[in-house]
Amino acid sequence: MTRVFFSGSRRFTRLNQAIREQTDNIIVNGFTFLVGDANGADKSMQSYLAEKGYANVTVFCTGAACRNNIGHWEIRHVNPKAKTRKDFQYYALKDEKMCEEATYGFVMWDSRSKGTLNNIINLLEHNKKVLVYFSPSKVFRCLKTRQDLAALLANCDDETFEQLEKQLRIKKGANPKHKQLTFA
Secondary structure, eight states: OOEEEEEEOTTOOSOOHHHHHHHHHHHHTTOEEEEEOOTTHHHHHHHHHHHTTOOOEEEEEESSOOSOOTTOOEEEEEOOSTTOOSSHHHHHHHHHHHHHHOSEEEEEEOSOOHHHHHHHHHHHHTTOOEEEEETTTTEEEEEOSHHHHHHHHTTSOHHHHHHHHHHHTEEEOSSGGGOOEEEO
16 A cells, blocks of 8 residues: 655645645545644644545554544554753654554655754655655656755755755765765
8 A cells, every 4th residue: 555654844834736735636546645743844734634535545644642633534644762952853653653654755845844854864865755745846757866955955045055954964975966865
């Protein structure tokens, strides 16, 4: 069974027409959606899938409490180590599990969200294709390799890239024409 890991920034509070059309294609094929429980893109996708009456959805939550499960779908709890602080790493646990279980990724990225970029990187590290809706230019890009991601990151302004580089420890290749990434 094909499983699609949907991911996106908390800044996205609505799905545009292009995202809805792509989602409808996934629904028509009967694929399983793996979606998180965060506000923003996760909650917006949950709302759309509930509106469509789509049942083939699994909601992933870190810890015992699920923040959002609009369609009352199956829940997969990912349990952190005891007394783990609820920070970036805490919520990234569920994303890592979704990366492992997904067949491929479907991502809405605003060029700023480090969590969404982290999901793209993890999917690529698991040798999974990622369909990215890059919102600044309103285009879809299919990523299969680090070089594909480097080409996408070339569309980010330098200040944003520098912040992402510090947060996720990614680096552009020594020669920007090679469009390679390294992960520290």
